[in-house]
Amino acid sequence: MGRWLTSGRVFWLGLFAVTWVLSQFSFQIYKALDARWIIRYPKKWQLPLEDSISSFLDWLVESANVYFFTFREFTRAIAALLEAPYQFLRNLLIEGFNTGYGDSAVQLAPSLGWVAVVVCAIAIGHYARNWALAALVGACFLYLAVFGQWHSAMITLASVLIAVPIGAVGGLFLGIAAYRAPWFNRLLQPVLDLMQTVPVFAYLVPILILFGFGPVAALVATVVYAMPPMVRITILSLHSVPEEIQEAGRMAGCTKRQIMWKVLVPSATPSLMVGVNQVIMLSLNMVIIASMIGAGGLGFDVLASLRRLDIGAGIEAGLAIVVMAIALDRASQAFAERSQRSLPEGNLLQRHPWSSTVLLVILANLVLGRFIPALQTYPDSLTLTTGPFWSDAMEWVNVNFFDTFEAIKVVVLQGLLLPVKKFFSGIPWAWGIIATGLISWRIGGWKLGIMAALMMAFIAASGLWGKAMITIYLCGVSVLIATVIGIPLGIWAAEKPNAGRVILGLMDTLQTLPSFVYLIPVVMLFRVGDFSAMIAVVLYALAPAVRYAAHGLRDVPEQMIEAGVMSGCTKRQLLWRVKLPLATPQLLLGLNQTIMLAISMLVITALVGTRDLGQEVYIALTKANAGQGIVAGLSVAFIAIVADRIVNALAEGQRRRLGL
Amino acid sequence: MNQSVILECRDVWKLYGPNAGTFLKNTPVPKKGDLGRAGLIGAVRAANVQIFKGEIFVIMGLSGSGKSTLVRCLSRLVEPTAGEIHFEGENLLNKSDKELIQIRRSKMGMVFQQFALLPHLTVLENAAFPLDVQGVPKAERLARAQEVVELVGLKGREGYYPRELSGGQQQRVGIARSLAVEPDLWFLDEPFSALDPLIRREMQDEFIRLQNMLHKTIVFITHDFDEAIRLADRIAVMKDGAIQQVAKPEELVLNPATDYVAEFTRHVNRAKVITAAALAEPLSGDSFSGTVPASATIESIGDRVEAAEHPFHVEQDGKIIGQITRSAVIDVLVGRR
Ligand SMILES: Nc1ncnc2c1ncn2[C@@H]1O[C@H](COP(=O)(O)OP(=O)(O)O)[C@@H](O)[C@H]1O
Ligand SMILES: [Mg+2]
Numbered sequence: 001m002g003r004w005l006t007s008g009r010v011f012w013l014g015l016f017a018v019t020w021v022l023s024q025f026s027f028q029i030y031k032a033l034d035a036r037w038i039i040r041y042p043k044k045w046q047l048p049l050e051d052s053i054s055s056f057l058d059w060l061v062e063s064a065n066v067y068f069f070t071f072r073e074f075t076r077a078i079a080a081l082l083e084a085p086y087q088f089l090r091n092l093l094i095e096g097f098n099t100g101y102g103d104s105a106v107q108l109a110p111s112l113g114w115v116a117v118v119v120c121a122i123a124i125g126h127y128a129r130n131w132a133l134a135a136l137v138g139a140c141f142l143y144l145a146v147f148g149q150w151h152s153a154m155i156t157l158a159s160v161l162i163a164v165p166i167g168a169v170g171g172l173f174l175g176i177a178a179y180r181a182p183w184f185n186r187l188l189q190p191v192l193d194l195m196q197t198v199p200v201f202a203y204l205v206p207i208l209i210l211f212g213f214g215p216v217a218a219l220v221a222t223v224v225y226a227m228p229p230m231v232r233i234t235i236l237s238l239h240s241v242p243e244e245i246q247e248a249g250r251m252a253g254c255t256k257r258q259i260m261w262k263v264l265v266p267s268a269t270p271s272l273m274v275g276v277n278q279v280i281m282l283s284l285n286m287v288i289i290a291s292m293i294g295a296g297g298l299g300f301d302v303l304a305s306l307r308r309l310d311i312g313a314g315i316e317a318g319l320a321i322v323v324m325a326i327a328l329d330r331a332s333q334a335f336a337e338r339s340q341r342s343l344p345e346g347n348l349l350q351r352h353p354w355s356s357t358v359l360l361v362i363l364a365n366l367v368l369g370r371f372i373p374a375l376q377t378y379p380d381s382l383t384l385t386t387g388p389f390w391s392d393a394m395e396w397v398n399v400n401f402f403d404t405f406e407a408i409k410v411v412v413l414q415g416l417l418l419p420v421k422k423f424f425s426g427i428p429w430a431w432g433i434i435a436t437g438l439i440s441w442r443i444g445g446w447k448l449g450i451m452a453a454l455m456m457a458f459i460a461a462s463g464l465w466g467k468a469m470i471t472i473y474l475c476g477v478s479v480l481i482a483t484v485i486g487i488p489l490g491i492w493a494a495e496k497p498n499a500g501r502v503i504l505g506l507m508d509t510l511q512t513l514p515s516f517v518y519l520i521p522v523v524m525l526f527r528v529g530d531f532s533a534m535i536a537v538v539l540y541a542l543a544p545a546v547r548y549a550a551h552g553l554r555d556v557p558e559q560m561i562e563a564g565v566m567s568g569c570t571k572r573q574l575l576w577r578v579k580l581p582l583a584t585p586q587l588l589l590g591l592n593q594t595i596m597l598a599i600s601m602l603v604i605t606a607l608v609g610t611r612d613l614g615q616e617v618y619i620a621l622t623k624a625n626a627g628q629g630i631v632a633g634l635s636v637a638f639i640a641i642v643a644d645r646i647v648n649a650l651a652e653g654q655r656r657r658l659g660l
Numbered sequence: 661m662n663q664s665v666i667l668e669c670r671d672v673w674k675l676y677g678p679n680a681g682t683f684l685k686n687t688p689v690p691k692k693g694d695l696g697r698a699g700l701i702g703a704v705r706a707a708n709v710q711i712f713k714g715e716i717f718v719i720m721g722l723s724g725s726g727k728s729t730l731v732r733c734l735s736r737l738v739e740p741t742a743g744e745i746h747f748e749g750e751n752l753l754n755k756s757d758k759e760l761i762q763i764r765r766s767k768m769g770m771v772f773q774q775f776a777l778l779p780h781l782t783v784l785e786n787a788a789f790p791l792d793v794q795g796v797p798k799a800e801r802l803a804r805a806q807e808v809v810e811l812v813g814l815k816g817r818e819g820y821y822p823r824e825l826s827g828g829q830q831q832r833v834g835i836a837r838s839l840a841v842e843p844d845l846w847f848l849d850e851p852f853s854a855l856d857p858l859i860r861r862e863m864q865d866e867f868i869r870l871q872n873m874l875h876k877t878i879v880f881i882t883h884d885f886d887e888a889i890r891l892a893d894r895i896a897v898m899k900d901g902a903i904q905q906v907a908k909p910e911e912l913v914l915n916p917a918t919d920y921v922a923e924f925t926r927h928v929n930r931a932k933v934i935t936a937a938a939l940a941e942p943l944s945g946d947s948f949s950g951t952v953p954a955s956a957t958i959e960s961i962g963d964r965v966e967a968a969e970h971p972f973h974v975e976q977d978g979k980i981i982g983q984i985t986r987s988a989v990i991d992v993l994v995g996r997r
Contacts, residue, residue, distance in 0.1 A: 251770040252789055262792075262793060
């Protein structure tokens with residue numbers, strides 16, 4: 001008994017007991033003391049942050065001056081700068097180049113046409129790796145044409161194609177600046193932290209106010225969303241170029257600029273390309289989300305059909321997103337892994353077989369397209385639609401399994417979701433702040449404790465305590481379920497190489513899908529509400545739990561396992577006594593990622609009607625209330641940051657204990 | 661050997677840690693304990709070295725003894741905390757960045773332990789890289805690169821990328837690159853340490869062959885004493901950042917300056933180091949079995965002397981300076997001396 005009762009256990013048990021009691025009886029306490037402030041944060045203590053932010057933005061837009069021009073002119077200039085190439089790409093891919101408007105419009109040149117675009121895709125696939133990839137990418141684009149998603153897909157593609165170079169090059173330059181100037185790096189790091197945790201909807205609002213409703217605002221939001229990982233990867237990969245390579249450059253007599261552009265950047269290119277792959281996937285994700293603020297494209301189709309409850313159309317558009325994500329991901333990954341090959345000898349045609357072929361096809365298509373319109377625009381009559389099939393399938397599922405689904409839903413709701421919800425919602429705000437501070441202090445030291453308490457206090461002071469608790473509850477339950485499913489899957493993948501390939505491949509694909517896609521099947525099967533939100537979050541956040549578990553187990557040094565085997569461990573003992581303990585730091589990193597993804601997905605699930613901070617952000621978006629959006633967004637970010645720091649501190653502690 | 665000094669470092673210090681500069685100003689001659697208390701690492705401590713034109717100067721020491729740091733101070737890749745470094749009579753530490761770049765572009769070459777090749781360039785482009793950054797026209801620099809690539813025996817692999825080569829071949833590229841600008845001063849930081857023993861041996865032979873053609877001034881770093889005595893004209897032994905002794909290999913073995921050097925040289929095969937001159941004694945009889953040069957190592961003459969009936973003459977610069985006896989050679993061969 002005495003041995004069992006360590007100070008750590010006393011602390012955690014005590015904390016939980018106090019919290020549970022306060023949560024259960026908060027209402028009685030409030031009645032007994034007649035102190036309503038216990039359960040509700042008093043309105044008159046609320047920070048007027050929302051209003052000040054909103055009026056600051058108003059001032060910025062209405063009357064701020066940047067030297068010679070107003071801020072509005074400044075944003076207009078940026079908008080124009082983005083608009084021009086975007087419009088060019090749209091003309092190139094969709095509308096063709098015209099002069100004049102309306103009836104008097106004269107076409108100067110047609111758009112590329114689907115045949116040319118598919119050939120381009122195939123060429124890129126082959127250039128990046130081999131015929132297999134070319135076939136995959138080509139098939140993906142062909143799918144978009146045959147299944148009638150071409151127009152929307154090209155709108156989405158145009159946005160991605162504009163956002164990616166800006167995000168990648170901008171990220172590269174910011175990263176280089178941070179690498180060169182330590183003070184800039186110190187300035188940038190917290191901004192990057194915040195950028196990656198503030199939910200996307202939150203900065204959609206100010207961007208909307210600054211840039212107006214439309215594709216340009218969506219582009220700005222996309223770039224802002226996709227750039228931070230590129231900055232980080234740039235800094236990281238520049239730092240990981242071996243010191244000796246840089247010294248070799250200096251000994252060769254390179255100037256500072258030559259060191260950067262002839263030595264560091266080329267040596268880091270493989271890792272930089274991983275960053276570009278991320279920028280592409282994040283851009284796609286965001287372009288889909290940003291459909292809501294007028295970018296159009298596939299995301300808009302999904303949203304519109306979800307609103308119409310047109311199940312077939314929703315799934316069709318969703319599949320098109322999936323197909324596009326896979327094509328973009330595989331092609332850009334192949335580029336990242338592509339190694340230098342010696343150029344073939346010969347004349348221009350022989351040295352650049354693909355560029356010449358593609359150019360020829362485009363020209364031929366241009367000419368032939370005049371006479372055979374089917375080459376230019378994929379003929380409607382040949383379009384296949386799977387919409388009715390999906391509608392029927394869904395109907396069949398619903399007719400036959402409605403009761404089963406409903407039963408599952410009720411059991412999980414009653415047995416898990418509601419009790420946890422009640423527990424979290426009941427915690428009085430003041431104790432919540434203290435408890436978070438205590439937990440963080442115990443795990444990560446007093447600095448973390450104070451920071452966590454202050455961040456929670458900010459949430460309470462913004463009047464968002466209740467919604468924050470719902471966010472934490474939904475996130476907590478989802479992460480729990482994702483971990484319970486994910487870690488065994490990861491263990492399985494690590495122990496059985498064949499199963500592992502399938503599982504990890506599936507997880508890779510799951511992770512490339514834009515978050516929006518996850519909503520579609522969930523809403524169709526379970527309609528809106530906390531349960532649907534939870535399922536979507538679990539699906540979205542599952543991948544890191546599986547991956548980190550698998551990698552953690554695989555990374556356990558061979559010697560340790562051999563030592564275990566020679567000590568006579570059974571398979572089970574080997575797993576529980578040797579591998580899992582050694583893999584804990586990795587498991588915790590996976591947990592961290594799972595939490596981060598869960599929080600970012602939660603905001604999206606606001607679309608299926610949760611009542612958490614995500615909803616608050618979403619409401620702000622629909623009302624274009626920048627202050628409300630930013631405050632709620634910051635609250636989400638603070639929750640994410642506190643969770644991140646706590647889990648990292650846990651992982652760090654574990655690593656130290658294991659001497660890794 | 662021409663005894664003109666090309667590179668000299670005087671009382672060079674390199675301390676890592678917070679406020680190293682101010683610390684050294686306040687405590688000009690710190691002890692090791694002082695450094696530890698101030699939280700500093702003395703990577704190089706009070707190093708004095710003179711390097712003569714045309715010699716192979718080997719810096720030797722265990723891992724972490726400060727060899728790399730010292731050689732990087734000599735090339736100013738690392739800024740020394742204190743001291744002076746004179747290259748061709750001028751203090752390298754007073755040079756501006758621009759001047760330093762010029763010196764490196766024309767007078768210095770360096771070979772690295774992990775090869776440090778640029779992964780995105782071919783063998784030929786890697787060798788041409790130092791010329792590329794100087795703006796030498798493409799045709800010219802590729803022609804020169806071709807020369808050095810052939811010099812190191814990589815003809816036929818010009819179009820390969822580094823990752824397609826073995827370790828030994830990669831280091832050949834590293835050597836080619838460092839020779840492309842025809843440097844006067846050639847730094848090699850443990851160039852063969854990352855290679856397998858057999859390849860290492862082969863590369864040492866290759867290195868000796870190159871030096872016999874090129875006659876560079878060489879600063880060669882190694883942690884392998886056998887390698888050091890094979891290649892060195894003179895050796896500097898380092899320990900914990902300080903130079904223990906600078907001497908010819910033979911002197912190091914015969915007259916170690918410190919216990920550390922003695923310990924280090926104890927297990928060396930002395931026959932490889934000791935020369936006939938060191939064993940020469942006054943002539944004692946009139947019958948001799950032959951003549952050996954004074955600079956010959958015992959290893960190279962041992963069999964002959966030991967098998968012969970009479971002592972051998974030891975000859976230096978055409979003069980007989982003494983005799984070498986069978987028993988003296990046997991003493992060395994069995995390790996009595
Ligand atoms: N950048 C650095 N920062 C701090 N300590 C360093 C740094 N570089 C080298 N050292 C320390 O200086 C000492 C000498 O290192 P080094 O010159 O690399 O030794 P060697 O090349 O002989 O193995 C080591 O104790 C090493 O830890
Ligand atoms: Mg070293």
